Amino acid sequence: MRRPDGFDSTPGDDAERTLDAPAPRSWRRRADVDEHAEASNAEHAEPELDPDGEPLGAAEPPRRRWALSAYEGLDDEAPAPAVEVDVEPERGSHAQRVDREWRAAQKHQRADERERAREAKRAAAQARRARIRSERAEVRRxxxxxxxxxxxxxxxxxxxVLALALLVGLVWSPLMAVRDVRVEGADRLDPAAVQAALGGHVGEPIATVTEEGVAAQLQAIPQIESFRLEVVPPSTMIVRIVERRPVAIIPADGGERVIDAAGVVLGGVDATTGSLPRLVGVEPGSPEFEAVATVLVSVPTEVLSTTQSIEAPTPSDIRLTLASGQSVQWGGAEDSRLKADVVAALIATQDPSVARVLDVRAPEHPVVRGS
Structure with missing residues (x-):
């Protein structure tokens, strides 16, 4: 390989060259470097003193050197133009310059590190805020x-709650108090008597009216067997009653009394109950009365209205005396519904003057006798 031009010359040849004569580019570069090094060494070397103690060459102007304005290829034959530049002398020793450059590099590095740390911190904060916003959006979704x-x-x-409050307010307000008491189902009873017995409910809040309270007030009326209560807002109370059915007349202190099948005394005898059969020798609450009560509730009304008296020496020997003068041998309380139907058929078909005794103790085989 051929060496570039200028490397074959000797140091003596370099000394003979001047700045006025252009030299090869490689030589000029090397010369500039050497000249710069010599100037730096001369600047930092100990200055020589004259006999008066003044440094020699202190008034010399700064040295100048020639340098290429641009680097071109080493093999170019045409010399490159050179420009004259001023070179400021550098202060301090080489070690001091290196130390200054090292410290400046460290300072610049620390500044770069602080800037990168701030940028990383900002990026982390932005990422954290974005993550929080994303999590909140997901939670909301x-x-x-x-x-x-x-x-x-x-x-x-x-x-x-509002509806309940309004309801409570309406319930306890005077607008929802009982002002009208109606009685339905009264036949033998006077409705006014029932309304008078229920007068204590007038003015009471309609929501507080109960069947227990009505029953306590109707206990004073024995003719009522049962009742049904109906409350109609805003202020009406309807009581539908079921009256006890009178079935017989029993002797009592002060006169005869009407009773129902349960033995409850319903009052005195009047025009509507005067045709009921009378119990002879039968006390309410006795076994004989229980058997007779079963017969009384089984006999049709038309048969019961033609019966004058009922006797029961024993629970299995019940006897009826009809208004036509006929007598009925009933027997016990068993099969009372069938026996009642047979008696009704015999009364309708038999002549009272001939059939004086109707024996239905065996209702499938009734017996009719003349006496």
């Missing part, structure tokens, strides 16, 4: 249905 259900439930509960 996943809990939207639950929040809607919660709002709906709260609204429903609030509506119920």
């Amino acid at each position: 996943f809990t939207a249905g639950r929040r809607k259900q919660l709002r709906t439930g709260l609204l429903a509960i609030g509506g119920l």
